[in-house]
Amino acid sequence: MLKKLIQEIFPKVCGICGKISKSWICPKCYYKIKNELKFFAVKQKSFKIYFLGFYEKNIRKLLLRYKFGDSAYLSNLFIELIIKNSKLIQNIKQYDYIIPVPMFIKNKKVRGYNQTELIAKRIKERIDIEYCTDVLIKIKENKRQSTLNEKERIENVKNVYKIQNTEKIKNRDILLIDDIYTTGNTVKQCVKELKKAKVHRIDVFVIAKTR
Ligand SMILES: [Zn+2]
Numbered sequence: 001m002l003k004k005l006i007q008e009i010f011p012k013v014c015g016i017c018g019k020i021s022k023s024w025i026c027p028k029c030y031y032k033i034k035n036e037l038k039f040f041a042v043k044q045k046s047f048k049i050y051f052l053g054f055y056e057k058n059i060r061k062l063l064l065r066y067k068f069g070d071s072a073y074l075s076n077l078f079i080e081l082i083i084k085n086s087k088l089i090q091n092i093k094q095y096d097y098i099i100p101v102p103m104f105i106k107n108k109k110v111r112g113y114n115q116t117e118l119i120a121k122r123i124k125e126r127i128d129i130e131y132c133t134d135v136l137i138k139i140k141e142n143k144r145q146s147t148l149n150e151k152e153r154i155e156n157v158k159n160v161y162k163i164q165n166t167e168k169i170k171n172r173d174i175l176l177i178d179d180i181y182t183t184g185n186t187v188k189q190c191v192k193e194l195k196k197a198k199v200h201r202i203d204v205f206v207i208a209k210t211r
Contacts, residue, residue, distance in 0.1 A: 012024060014026035014029050015029075015062050015065055015066070015071070015074045015077050016029035016032075016033065016058050016061050016062055016065075017029050018065075023077075024073065024074060024076055024077035024080075025077055029058065032057075032058050033058040033059065033062070033081075036053045036054070036057055036058055036059050037052050037053050037059070037081060037085070038052070038053060039052070039085055039087040039088050040052070040053075040209070041091070042209075044184070044204075046191065047176075047191055047202055047203045047204055048203040048204070049181060049187075049203070049204045049205075049206065049209065050088060050091055050092075050203070050204070050205045050206075051181065051205070051206045051207065051208060051209045052081065052082070052085060052088070052207055052208065053207075053208050054208060054209060054210065054211050055180055055181075055182070055208040055209060055210045055211075056210075056211070059207070059208045060208065062074070062077070063179060063180060063207060063208060066078070066115055066179075067115050067179065070111075070112070072112065072113040072115075072118060075115070075118040075119055075121075075122050076122070078119050078122070078207065079119070079122035079123065079125075079126060082119075082122075082123065083126055088205075089127060092123065092127065092129065092175060092205065093127060093128075093129065094173065095129065095173045095174060095175040095201075095203070096129075096130060096169075096172040096173045096174070097129070097130045097131065097132055097168075097169055097172055097173075097174050097175070098120050098123060098124065098129055098130070098131050098174075098175045098176075098177055098205075099120070099131075099132055099133070099135060099136050099169075099174055099175070099176050099177065099194070100114065100116040100117040100119070100120040100131075100133065100176075100177045100178070101116050101136075101176065101177065101178040101186060101187070101190055102114070102117070102133065102136055102137050102138040102161070103116075103117070103138060104138045104139075104140065104141045104142075104160075105138075106141060107141065115179055116177055116178050116179050117133060119177060119179070119207070120133075120177045123177075132168065132169075134164070134165055134168075135163055135164065135165050135166070135168055135169055135194075135197070136161060136162075136163055136176075136190060136193060136194060137161070137162055137163075137164060138160055138161055138162075139160060139161070139162045140159065140160040142156050142157065142160050143156055145157070145182070145183070145185065145186060146182070150183060153183055153185045154185055156185070157185050157186050157189045158189065160189070161189055161190050161193045162193065163193050163194060163196055163197055166196070166197035166198075169194070169197045169199050170197055170198050170199065171198065171199070171200045172199055172200055173199070173200050173201040173202075174194060174199045174201065174202045174203075175202075175203055175204070175205055176190055176191060176194065176202060176203070176204045176205070177204075177205050177206070178190075178204065178205075178206045179206060179207050179208070180206060180207065180208050180209070180210075181204070181206040181208070181209040181210070182209075182210045187204055187206075191204070
C-alpha cells in the first residue's frame with residue numbers, strides 16, 4: 001500500500017531521457033544503450049580492466065545523472081545491465097572480494113551516497129561474492145579529478161587512499177570497482193595501496209572507460 005502510494009507520488013523516470021517511465025530506463029533509451037554495452041577486458045601494466053562500454057553517448061548521460069543528479073536509485077538499473085552481461089559475471093566470479101573505490105566521508109555525506117559503493121553492494125546482493133569497505137579508505141579530501149590537468153591529477157591522488165585490516169585480503173583475488181576510468185590515476189593509486197596487503201591478484205571493473 002505504502003509502496004504503491006510512493007510510486008504514484010514519485011513515478012519512475014528514465015535514467016537517460018528523464019521522461020516518466022515504467023522502469024529506470026524507457027524502451028527507446030534501452031534500445032539505444034543496448035548497442036553501446038558490451039564486454040571489454042583490457043590489459044594494463046599490472047592489472048586487467050573490465051568495462052561495459054565507452055564513456056560517451058548514452059552511457060555517459062546515465063553515469064552523469066547517477067553521479068551528480070541525486071539519483072542513487074539508478075544503481076538498480078546498473079545492476080540489471082551488469083547481470084545481463086554473462087561474460088562479465090563469469091569474470092567477476094573469479095574473485096574473492098570486490099572493493100569499491102572509497103569516497104572521503106564528508107563528500108559521501110554531501111552527496112548522500114557513494115555511487116561506486118552502491119554498485120558493488122548491488123553486485124554482492126546478486127552474485128555470491130564478498131564485498132568490503134573497511135580495507136581501502138580515503139583519508140583526505142582532494143579536488144575532483146575531472147577539473148584538473150594530467151600533471152595535477154597525478155599529484156591530486158597521492159597519499160589520499162590508505163589500507164587497513166590487511167589480513168582480510170592477503171593472498172586473495174581482489175576486484176576493485178569504480179564507475180569511470182579516464183586517465184586511471186585514481187585506480188592506479190588504489191591498486192598500489194591494495195598491493196601493500198600482499199594480495200594474490202588485483203584487477204579492476206568500471207562501468208565505462210574513455211577511449
Ligand atoms: Zn528514456
